[in-house]
Amino acid sequence: MQTIVEDRRLPADIDAQPVVQAAAALKPTVRHYHDEIEREQRLSPELVEQMHAAGFYRLLLPRSLGGLQADPLTYIRVVELLAEGAGSVGWNVANNGVGSLVTLGLPDDGVQEIYPKGHRTVIAGTAVQGGGQAVAVEGGYRVSGRWTFGSGCHEAAWMLGSFQILDDGQPRRRDDGGMFWRGLFPRAEVEVIPGSWEVSGLRGTGSFDWTVSDFFLPERRTMIHAGVPLDNQWGHWPGITYALPAQAWVGPHQCAVITGLARAGINALVELAADKTPRGRTGRLCDNPQVQDAVGRADAILNSGRIYRNAMIAELWNALAEGRETSSSSAPAAGSPQCMPATARARRWT
Amino acid sequence: MFRHGGSTSFKTESRLAEVWRDLQVVGQAATLAPEWYPIGGRAFLGLDPGPRLR
Numbered sequence: 154m155q156t157i158v159e160d161r162r163l164p165a166d167i168d169a170q171p172v173v174q175a176a177a178a179l180k181p182t183v184r185h186y187h188d189e190i191e192r193e194q195r196l197s198p199e200l201v202e203q204m205h206a207a208g209f210y211r212l213l214l215p216r217s218l219g220g221l222q223a224d225p226l227t228y229i230r231v232v233e234l235l236a237e238g239a240g241s242v243g244w245n246v247a248n249n250g251v252g253s254l255v256t257l258g259l260p261d262d263g264v265q266e267i268y269p270k271g272h273r274t275v276i277a278g279t280a281v282q283g284g285g286q287a288v289a290v291e292g293g294y295r296v297s298g299r300w301t302f303g304s305g306c307h308e309a310a311w312m313l314g315s316f317q318i319l320d321d322g323q324p325r326r327r328d329d330g331g332m333f334w335r336g337l338f339p340r341a342e343v344e345v346i347p348g349s350w351e352v353s354g355l356r357g358t359g360s361f362d363w364t365v366s367d368f369f370l371p372e373r374r375t376m377i378h379a380g381v382p383l384d385n386q387w388g389h390w391p392g393i394t395y396a397l398p399a400q401a402w403v404g405p406h407q408c409a410v411i412t413g414l415a416r417a418g419i420n421a422l423v424e425l426a427a428d429k430t431p432r433g434r435t436g437r438l439c440d441n442p443q444v445q446d447a448v449g450r451a452d453a454i455l456n457s458g459r460i461y462r463n464a465m466i467a468e469l470w471n472a473l474a475e476g477r478e479t480s481s482s483s484a485p486a487a488g489s490p491q492c493m494p495a496t497a498r499a500r501r502w503t
Numbered sequence: 504m505f506r507h508g509g510s511t512s513f514k515t516e517s518r519l520a521e522v523w524r525d526l527q528v529v530g531q532a533a534t535l536a537p538e539w540y541p542i543g544g545r546a547f548l549g550l551d552p553g554p555r556l557r
Contacts, residue, residue, distance in 0.1 A: 187521075240525030281533075354524035381554045382533075400556065404534035411535065414526050421518040422504040431509050444507045451504060490534075490556060491543030497535040 161393065161474040163467055167230050172221060175207040176234040183238030190241055190357035194350060195307035201275075204246070209235070210275050213250045213402075215257070215390050218268045222394055225401050225466050229409040236413025237420075241357030243413050245277075245305040247406040252276030252313050254402060256337060257395070258386030263373035267311055267337060277305035277340070278313030278363075280403070281382045282333045285316030285365070293371040294318065296336060297364075299346075304360040306345050312338045312363060315378050333378035336370045343368075393473050398486060401469050404493040408462060411497050415455050423448060458496035465489040 164170055168177075186200045196204075204210060212228050214220020223231075228250055236243025253276050256267050268274055278300060285298025300314045315333050318325040324332050342365070349362035379386055385399045426438035426448075438444050468485035472478065479486055505512045505523050512519040529535070539555075546552040 191521075240522070240529065244529065352528060354526070354528035404539075407529060407532045407534050410529050411526065414522050414529065418504045418519060418522040418526070421522060422508055425508055425511055425519070429509070429511065438507065438509075441507075447504065447507055487543040487546035487552065487556065490539045493535045494537045494539050497530055 163224050163226055163470055167226050170223075170227050170230075172208050172212065172223065173227060173230045173234065176209070176231040179203060179207060180234060180238040183235060183242050187239045187357075190239060194356050194361075195359040196242060196245060196305075196357060198308075200242070201308045204242075205273055209246050210249055210273070211253070212246075213253050213394065214268065215392070215395070218264070219270075219272060220253075222392060224394060224470065225397065225405060226463055228402075229405055229463070229466075232406060232409040233413040233416070236410040237417045239357060240410055240414050241355050241359075243410045244355055244358050244407070245308070247410055248304045249276050249309075251280055251402055251406050252278060254387050254395075255280055255313060255335065255383065256311070257390055258335075258376045259337065260373050260376070263337065263371075263375075266373065272310075274311065275305060275309045276311050276313055276337075277303050277309035278311075278338075279303070279315070280313065282315050282378060283317070285314050285336070287316045287318045287334070287336075287370070289318060289320070290369070293369060293373075294334075294336070294375065296338075296368050296370045297366045299362055299364045301349075301362050302360045303345065303363040304358040306340065306343075306361055306363055307359045309340045312340055312343050314338060314365075327377060329377075329379070331377060331379060335376050335378045337374040338365055338368065338370065393470060396473050397469055398479055398489075400486060400489045401466050404490055405462060405466060408493045408496045412455060412459050412462075415451075419448060419451050419455065455496075458492070461488075462492040462496045465492045 167173055186197045189197050208221050209231060211220040212223045216222050232243045232247045235246055256276060279302050284300035285296050287294035287296040296316055298314060298316055315335050317332055318334060326332050343363045346362040350360050383399055383403060387395050426444055429438045431438060465485055465488040469479055469489060472485060505519055508519045511517050514520060542552050542556050546556055
């Protein structure tokens with residue numbers, strides 16, 4: 154089994170990490186399956202099998218649960234490389250990572266149920282508020298709801314959903330002001346709505362709507378839903394990976410899909426430009442100074458965004474490693490979320 | 504990149520078209536929205552950044 158030994162320092166060479174090398178090595182396979190993924194609107198089972206073997210679905214789980222306990226830069230790089238191969242693959246691995254962090258906030262018996270010894274757990278669903286309503290019953294809740302964006306529902310074992318609890322028809326409000334709870338539903342017992350993911354891009358994510366109706370959800374698979382969209386509720390697990398604020402994960406995870414796709418776009422033009430002679434022209438595309446300028450600018454913008462994003466995350470990590478404050482008033486915490494739109498700008502050049 | 508690919512870019516099967524389609528979808532994610540700039544800016548200015556960064 155691959156393991157990542159978490160140090161208090163981030164790895165000096167992220168690309169040398171075995172799981173990152175596995176992602177790079179899998180890119181041709183991802184490309185091989187791309188047409189099938191898009192057509193079937195799901196990751197092919199053969200590819201999912203290889204992703205399990207590479208450890209991509211347990212990147213962020215603690216070692217005590219069979220995970221790799223990866224640092225965020227390693228996780229982001231894996232997502233980025235997979236997105237270079239196919240955006241949908243990167244997206245689903247990214248979302249599984251955040252989903253698995255969320256599940257670490259469940260009660261202990263819930264965590265053990267989701268991640269039994271030798272598990273091959275994949276988490277799908279959505280981490281944002283709302284979608285379901287529940288009524289408290291002995292030992293848990295009866296939940297009904299419809300959730301959108303169930304990315305990865307076809308390869309998942311568990312679906313993550315958010316709901317409100319109704320007392321006499323009125324939403325329950327906690328002392329902290331929160332009004333939402335989370336629950337984990339067995340994938341085999343939810344209904345995925347056909348035709349609810351008719352989209353122009355990321356078709357392969359299979360981000361279909363899904364529903365449950367009057368479903369008994371035991372207390373052990375529920376937790377409060379803190380934060381907008383979510384706070385770190387997994388900080389009781391040991392290691393800096395789990396002490397980082399949610400902003401080090403949520404946002405960077407989708408940003409990594411953007412930067413992976415942006416790299417794929419630049420590479421696609423570079424490959425095309427070597428051979429293509431546009432109609433009515435005599436020279437190849439690569440001989441056109443405007444194309445040369447665009448490729449050079451795109452590479453600079455993409456990498457400046459990537460470096461900014463990674464530097465903000467590294468600052469957060471290092472602050473924790475050194476016992477410094479990482480509250481929202483600190484520069485790294487503020488810089489971390491705003492690095493997402495900054496890197497996302499790279500897409501405009503692609 | 505898309506523009507410089509010329510007519511190749513909009514062919515459904517082209518890699519540039521695939522990347523462009525996927526990018527437009529990912530770019531709609533709320534976590535990547537420009538609204539994060541003023542949230543970060545408020546924190547840098549010593550103001551309450553709001554619930555998303557509190």
